[in-house]
Amino acid sequence: MAKYKAPLRDMQFVLNEVFEADKLWASMEATQEVTPDLAEAILEEGAKLTEHELFPLNLSGDAEGCRFEKGQVFTPKGFKEAYQALSEGGWMGLGGNPEYGGQGMPKMLTVLFEEMLYASNAAFTLYPALNNGATLLLDSHASDEIKEKYLPPMYEGRWIGTMCLTEPHSGTDLGLIRTKAEPKGDGTYTISGNKIWITGGEHDLAENIIHLVLAKLPDAPPGTKGISLFLVPKLKINEDNSPGEANQVNCGAIEHKMGIKGSATCVINFDGAEGIMIGEPHRGLAAMFTMMNYERLSIGIQGLGLGEVAYQSAMDFAKERLQSRAPTGPKNPEKPADPILVHPDVRRMALNVRAFNEGSRAFASYVGMQLDISKYHEDDTTRKHAADLVALLTPVAKAFITDRGFDATVEAQQIYGGSGYCTEWGAEQYVRDARIAQIYEGTNGIQAMDLMGRKVFANKGEFLNIFTKDVREFLAECTSANMAPWAETLEAELKRLENVTEAVIKAGSENPEEIGAAAVDYLNLFGLVAYAYMWARMVKLAQEKADADSSGFYAAKIQVGNHYLKRILPRTLALEQQILAGSEVLMTLEEEAFYVE
Amino acid sequence: MAKYKAPLRDMQFVLNEVFEADKLWASMEATQEVTPDLAEAILEEGAKLTEHELFPLNLSGDAEGCRFEKGQVFTPKGFKEAYQALSEGGWMGLGGNPEYGGQGMPKMLTVLFEEMLYASNAAFTLYPALNNGATLLLDSHASDEIKEKYLPPMYEGRWIGTMCLTEPHSGTDLGLIRTKAEPKGDGTYTISGNKIWITGGEHDLAENIIHLVLAKLPDAPPGTKGISLFLVPKLKINEDNSPGEANQVNCGAIEHKMGIKGSATCVINFDGAEGIMIGEPHRGLAAMFTMMNYERLSIGIQGLGLGEVAYQSAMDFAKERLQSRAPTGPKNPEKPADPILVHPDVRRMALNVRAFNEGSRAFASYVGMQLDISKYHEDDTTRKHAADLVALLTPVAKAFITDRGFDATVEAQQIYGGSGYCTEWGAEQYVRDARIAQIYEGTNGIQAMDLMGRKVFANKGEFLNIFTKDVREFLAECTSANMAPWAETLEAELKRLENVTEAVIKAGSENPEEIGAAAVDYLNLFGLVAYAYMWARMVKLAQEKADADSSGFYAAKIQVGNHYLKRILPRTLALEQQILAGSEVLMTLEEEAFYVE
Known part of the structure; x- marks a missing residue:
């Protein structure tokens, strides 16, 4: 049946061996207290919580779903108790600012706990994941007064945040939103408008819900430059900071969806609700991007978590299933x-899934590490270097991990x-739950446009060069004979990526359609090369340690890496040709010829 | 919202222009009465039936699902009336033997009607699809007496057939089945055993259900050579051929599934039921393969139908949805x-879907044509040639069409x-309904093993050579300058396929694991090349006719073909490398290292 055990050994490998987190943490003041022992204890406790409290609610939560009754939303049986356990354990503020009651753990560590959360119960995890993003936004953009009032109860899980962007006519194109914010003259605002697809917009888990809402002031310029950001609580806050009377915030309906059925996706109507502004007028979208970038990495990890639990459950099935010789x-x-793993094709599927899961775990940790450096490192240049990498890699982390995560659940x-098609085994739920991760938080097509357009084309490959330089510095260390195939292939792949980048930058300067035409294939090419880098780092270490190891961990790492190198990485060959085919192929057909009358 | 209109223009193009069905039909006695006018009238009536009777029940059938109560199964609201309409219109016997009341229409025509059925309502269509296979099996292997008794009511839809193979411990490996058949001495048998995943095993659509059941006689040799085939009716048949008392056939449960929720997937218990043998003792599996091969092409068409309705519905959405500039x-x-089709990446997705749908339509028709030739042609060599092609192409039709059909629904x-993630739009149902087609009727991995092992390796590429010879005969006709890119690329792809084939045959002779290691990638490579052949044939015709055409049909065909050539076919580059990587990469890791403890 369905099975989940947090992959602690592999997490320790990535954290301590591949990226030497202990050295990094010791080198930065904000993370000096995070010792390897503390990190290990946190991951072990996280494993217990997710394996024993959340995972048992996964299938039942899907079967039951959320229930909407007269404006109220009821989460599936057990969710409330699990949420209580999460809150009381201090997990809701794990990465939060210690000044306001957060635990201050580095991102590199929290991404691993997030993986456990999503793996054990993706629908449930969206509630805390949104809160994490909301608190990060407030910590980055709100006044001290607001932070003092809102962050402590949000880190405690008593209050929980949401993110209200989409309107029925306005999803990707946020410039079109119509929600209005009228100043009341006392520093507060009256918010009116209809938001849809609000994850956790209403539910029974916490005593208050803190909505972060994009809206337009009366004097707003048109488009995305006229968007402001407001904090709108479900229940107004009393003087003593207790939740008081109801605000004019109403849940109109919840969506019936393909998956994540335990996550309430709400229509939220702001019917003249009271709100306060966060940050500057008309600068709300920039502030919201703090949250969106956080959520993008988090949603990437949803793909990884579901890929991991899908792998473990499938192997549990494979072990017992005897078919043919x-x-x-x-x-x-x-x-x-014989057990079905004797068949080469079953192994091919299992290795595909595993090679991407382990690659994603390393990649998500790598991005988490850059986030920590960009935030906490004392050296300006190092922080800037890391921040540029984060900008470059965030769309890849969101889109490539979720695309491969979906593939993993399907495979x-x-x-x-x-x-696998019958509900009781759980495998089909992972597919349905993983599918949304490719769509929300900016579709993966939008992520690809962000990468290709804003992060590569706009700066003529400047960020990319930082990345390839890092990779080449690593390659220079790959001097052993058994790393030669990796070093040669990875260098060739870097050249391919650089050539393609140059071609697209050139073509895109003449015709902006080239950027969109290349975007998704380019993101996939980039992702494959980035994972090859992750795998090369992992394999190099594993080769050095395999002889002295009787557990088989490093030997397996080398084998799975070999599968990535020989049977996955060649996909770049096709992507290169597809990108170089250019935009004309796509744009020639008349728009009308697509539609069916 | 969801939209379906049978693509009659494209169907006519494939049938009459690409494959010149009229000439073929006129040349064979059994099909001489099928004129282009008759074929057109059938497709037009089929379009009306599927668009107006079946499609409106698709979303509601999914929401309602089948209901199981005290051994009885109730199909969703409206299914019974729709089934009545299908039966009364003579559609249940459309491809049936005219000697027993069938309509005798060629496969090349019925595949197109099947596409409409699956597109409009895949869950519903499984009931008639199984009946088609069951009647084909009886027509091929049963005695005249049995045919006279069973075929007319089955062609009328009063009785409906099923296919009972799988048991809880025995799916792919049918040699393991335990269902027993004891001779009663009067020429009938007592059947005892438990079958699972029986599509349409019990329901309320027809007055009787005719189960075709694999079971073992007391003296059966072990494995697949000891399997016999039995006909076991739900209600015993009276002397006057009316359904009589209940047989000992009981439905124990229905499955809760990811999709095709209107199709009842049943546990069927044969508790000493009365049955008759079809064909020879211990030769049941061979007879069953008549049905399985039929169903494999049919299930391929499920992938196509769902890809088509997914495309049409998505374009209907795209037309109205305005986002960004x-x-x-x-x-x-x-x-x-602007409407979202101004964005190159949205077009990329739409063109991917469409290029595969139109390629699949041509390919399914091509296989249907070979089936007709293999059955009806008067010349022995021509029949043999076609039968060999059918053997080669059937696993490709099942696996490649359903894999690309699933991709199409996802894209x-x-x-x-x-x-797309919200139920009301229908898009997510297509994904769920398409997913099963990659799994049942032999998983796509099993199809790949059939292609690579039995159809290519076992005869050292003999069947493949028939196919490549046909393609090269066509290429010799591609003398116009604007066909040059097609002719060159297709010849290069044929060579790639031949080289890879040779390499796998060589490697497989030394190590049988090489066959399974190559299988899925090989099937995909083969499929891509076969579709390139289909597209080349379509584009050649379109180029000849485009100038004189004001409808834009041929111009669009050329453009979509160009997308296939430039932005899809390069996938062969990756597949070639993956295949040549061989089996060692897959087989080295210890079996235990896959499992998670």
Whole structure:
């Protein structure tokens, strides 16, 4: 049946061995107290919580879903108790600012806990994930007064944040929003408008819900430059900071969705609700991007978590399922058939899933590390270097991890045969729950446009050069004979990426359609190369340690890496040609010829 | 919202222009009465039926699902009336043997009607699709007496067939089945055993259900050579051929599934039921393959149908959805934003879907044509040639069409953004309904093993050579300058396919694991090349006719073909490398290292 055990050994490998987190943490003042022992204890406790409290609610939460009754939303059985456990354990403020009651743990560590959360129960996890983004936004953009009032109860989980952007006519194109904010003259605002697809917009988990809402002031310039940001609580806050009377915030409906059924996706109507402004007038979208960038990495990790639990569950099935004989003769002669992992094609699927999961774990940690450096490092140049990498890699982390995470759930489901299609095994839920991660928080097509247009084209490859330089510095260390295939292939892939980048920058300068035409294939090419870098780092370490290791961990790492190198990375060949095919192929057909009358 | 209109123009193009069905039909006695007018009238009536009777029940059938109560299964509201309409219109026997009341229409025509069925309502269509396979099996393997008794009511839809293979411990590996058949001495048998995943095993649509059941006789040799085939009716048949008392056939449960929720997937218990043998003792699996091969092409068409309705629905959405501006400036300046098809990446997705749908339609028709030739042609060599092609292409038709059909539903869903994840739009149902087609009727991994092992390796590429010879005969006709890119690329792709084939045959002779290691990538490579052949044939015709055509049909065909050539076909580059990576990469990791403890 469904199975989840937090992959602590692999997490420790990534954290301590591949990226030497202990050295980094010791080198920065804000993280000096995070010792390897503390990190290990946190991950172990996180594993217990997610394996024993959240995972058992995953299938039942999907079957039951959320219920909407007269404006109220009821989460599935057990969610409230699990949320209580999460809050009381201090997990809601794990990465929060210690000045306001957060635990101050580095991102590099919290991404691993986030993976456990999503793996064990993706629908449930969206409630805390949105709160994390909301608190980060407030910590970055709100006044001290607001932070003092809102952050402590949000870090405690008593209050919980949301993110209100989309309107029925305005999703990707936020410049079109119509929600209005009228100043009342006392420093507060009256917010009126209808928001849709608000994750956790209403529910029964916390005593108050803190909505972060994009709206337009009366004097707003048109488009995205006229958007401001407001904090609108579900219940108004009393003088003593307790939740008081109801604000004019109403849940009109919840969506019926393909998956994440335990997560309430709400229509939220602001019917003249009282709100306060966060940050500057008309600068709300920039502030919201603090939250969106956070959520983008988080949603990437949703893809990873679901890929991991899908792998583990599929292997649990594979172990018991006997069908046919190995091509080279019975491996299990005393039984009527062999376990299905004797079949090369079943292994191919399992290795695909695993190679991407382990690559994603390393990549998410790498991005988390850059986030920590960009925030906490004392050296300006180092911080800038890391911040540029974060800008470059965030769309890749969101889109590539979720695309590969979805593929992983589909491929894991395939390993089951017919059982994978039946609800009781859980495999099909992972597919449905993973699918949304490719769509929300900016579709993966939008992420690709962000990468290709804003992060590569706009600065003529400047950020990319920082990345390739880092990779080449690593390659210079790959002097051992058994790293030669990696070093040669990775150098060739870097050249391919650079050539393609140059071609697109050139073509895009003449015709802006070239950028969009290349975007998704380019993001996939970039992701494959970035994962090859992650795998090369992992394999190099594993090669150095394999001989002295009897557990088989490093030997397996080398084998899975080899699968990535030989049977996955060649996808770049196709992507290169597809990108170089250019935009004309896409743009020639008349728009009308697409539609079916 | 969801939209479906049978693509009659494209169907006519494939049937009459690309494959010149009229000439073929006129040349064979069994199909001489099928004129182009008759074919057109059938497709037009089929379009009306599927668009107006079946499609409106698609979303509601998914929401309601089948209901199981005390051994009875109730299909969703409206299914019974729709089934009545299908039966009364003579559609249940459309491809059936005229000697027993069938309509005798060629496969090349019925595949197009099947596409309409699956597109309009995949869950519903499984009931008639199974009946088609069951009647084909009986027509091919049963005695005249049995045919006279069973075929007419089955062609009328009064009785409906099923296919009972799988048992809880025995899916892919049918040699493991335990269902027993004891001879009663009067020529009938007592059938005892438990079958699972029986599509339409029990329901309220027809007055009787005719189960075709694999079981073992008491003296059966072990494995697949000891399997016999039995016909077991739900209600015993009276002397006057009316359904009589209940047989010992009981439905124990229905499955809760990811999709095709209107199709009842049943646990069927044969508790000493009365049955008759079809064909020879211990030769049941061979007979069942007549049905399975039929169903494999049919399930391929499920992928196509869902890809088509997903495309149409997504384009209906795209037409209305305004978000952002075209990269080259507003196309729709009087509105607040442009329709999303101005964005190159949205077009990329739409063209991917469409290029595969149109390729699949041509390919399914091509296989249908070979089936007709193999059955009806008077010349032995021509029949043999076609039968070999059918053997080669059937696993490709099943697996490649359903894999690309699933991709199509996912990519179409992506075009919607968040709406694609919400149930009301229908897009997410297409994904769920398409997913099963990659799993049942032999998983796509099993199809790939059939292609690579039995259809290519076992005969050292003999069937493949028939195919490549046909393609090269066509290429010899591509003498016009504007076909040069097609002719060159296709010849290069044929060579790539031949080289890879040779390499796998060589490697597989030394190590049987090489066959399974190559299988899925090989099937995908084969499929891409086969579709390139289909596209080349379509584009050649379109180029010849485009100038004289004001409808834009041929111009669009050339453009979509160009997208296939430039932005899809390069995937062969990656597949080639993945195949040549061989089996060692997959087989080295210890089996235990896959499992998570």
